[in-house]
Amino acid sequence: MLKCSAFSSNKTYMLKCYTFSSNKTYNVRFFTTFAAPATFPDSDFSDDTQDLVIHDKDLLRKSRRDSGTGLHVLDLIHRGSLEPDRSLYNTLFKKCTLLKKLDEARIVHAHINASLFMDDLVMQNTILNTYCKCGSLDDAHNLFEEMPVKDMVTWTALITGYSQNDQPLNALVLFPQMLRLELKPNQFTLSSVLKASGTGISDKYGRQVHAFCFKYGYVWNVYVGSSLLDMYARFGRMDDAWLVFDKLESKNEVSWNALIAGHARKGEGEHALKMFSGMLRQGFEPTHFTYSSVFTALASMGSLEQGKWVHAHVIKSGGKLIAYVGNTLLDMYAKSGSIDDARKVFNRLERRDVVSWNSMITGYAQHGHGKEAVRWFAEMLRIRIVPNEITFLCVLTACSHAGLLDEGQKCFELMKKYSIEPQEAHYVTMVDLLGRAGRLDQAMKFIIKLPVEPTAAVWGALLGACRIHKNMDLGTYAAERIFEFDPHDSGPHVLLANMYASAGRLCDAAKVRKMMKESGLKKEPACSWVETKNAIHMFVANDDAHPQREEIRKVWDEIYGKIKEIGYIPDSSHVLFYADQQEREAKLQLHSEKLALAYALMTTPPGFTIWIKKNIRVCGDCHSAFKFASKVVVREIIVRDTNRYHHFRDGFCSCGDYW
């Protein structure tokens, strides 16, 4: 709050300002284009005041430094010292928007309501927009309802407000209402409506808006086009996104970023990286948005070398590691297996937020360092970083994978202290934690006591644990509960059949297989990928299509012989559909990850770390074989399955056989 007095000469005003907050008095020379005010007393000036010089164009900058909104100007207006004009109010609203000062915006609004601008449509639109930018859609909506006259900008401002404040449905409801009034949307309206259309489960609405973009002639506009391709990309329709991108009349960083982000979200790292190179070739400067999407893409590829190359770009660009880029960068290093580099990035971050901590905890957990993950969680709490629901999920998963039963239970209890309501994923992980640790009865009691109806995923976690600990009765019960949700889900059928097979109950396993056959259920085909010499090779079990199949099998046969010599015993319970023991053992050696390993050994130099990715959980027999293989071939083998990472080195796996 400022108290001011002033005098003027030729549009230069000398203001005496006293701030109650800091108990300081300022002599302020205020150069302005405002009309000359009435006379001012100059007797208030004292000698012990500080001098500031402010030009009206500097008002925004100066008051930003003072962390105020410059509302003292309103006092001047109120005292008749200044005659308000549009640019003064606009400056104040800009300031409120910038600092998200809702209360101040309300004060300026009240002031305007008592001024000549009371019924000014443009001014009303500005106020409405300020409320939206300050996050108060209630204020914006109230004003919208009160406005006797509304134009296209009024509607667009409110639509944009809802779209930008996570209320897409409200935005989508307003759009047709606006059209019914025969107000013609422009590029601002359409890009906001498209942003709102990018949420939800279907692109049906977005496609309709696409038609409106054609109708009104904005489809090739870079703003509308970028929103349009982003909308398609969010629904995974990259072909449609590309069609829009290719036809844009001009492209900018945002169009490129939207496309890169689309590929990154789909886990199409290669495409995202190609786009990044293309963007550089065409002379576009990558932004924070670009880098965070590219690192997300690289994280999904686990491609450390390419990750380092892009990291070098960021360093060359000289930018600071802001939260988004820094967090995705450290996640990339963690997911690429280099937890040390991830920690270095973490240490260099300008600001470490809950996402930075979660990423480190997950990094440790996924690479088998459960205790380290728990230690980081404790440190995070010690320095009073407030955990979120993802933090707890990360820590619970870490505990579950590392067999840290007590720590996991304590972590679950701690959620109450932070007022975080457990979600389905937390319950699933708790059942997993108890079940893997062999506490199947406790897991069952936990499910019974759940405050919500247990889901198929909860029963699935119990079934998985029953398979590990060979508890047929409880496993069968869990499987039956899952079938009640979805009798056509092949996953639990396979798990159940595996469970019977590994317990030697081949007749029961055969019954499940028969049931699957009769219902037309097919097991999801297991695939493994291996990256060599900048190309990605995919393998499926019993792969007969690969041009080098003979050589691949020869290499694996050689390894198979060697690992058997040092203790590998094939576990044929992981083969479902063959009754003959010899045939089962033969099929076991043709699992996709084994073929991928053989191919990687053929095509990479000695000592080179081998990276394999798998679309489902790594098979138990392959896990055992890889441990022995890592010793025989003297290589580090990293397998990333849907659950976690396995670092096989010198006969051991980082997961400690607990996955």
Next chain:
DNA sequence: TTAGGGTTAG
């Protein structure tokens, strides 16, 4: 006066 793109888990 109104517009578009980015992070952690499962």
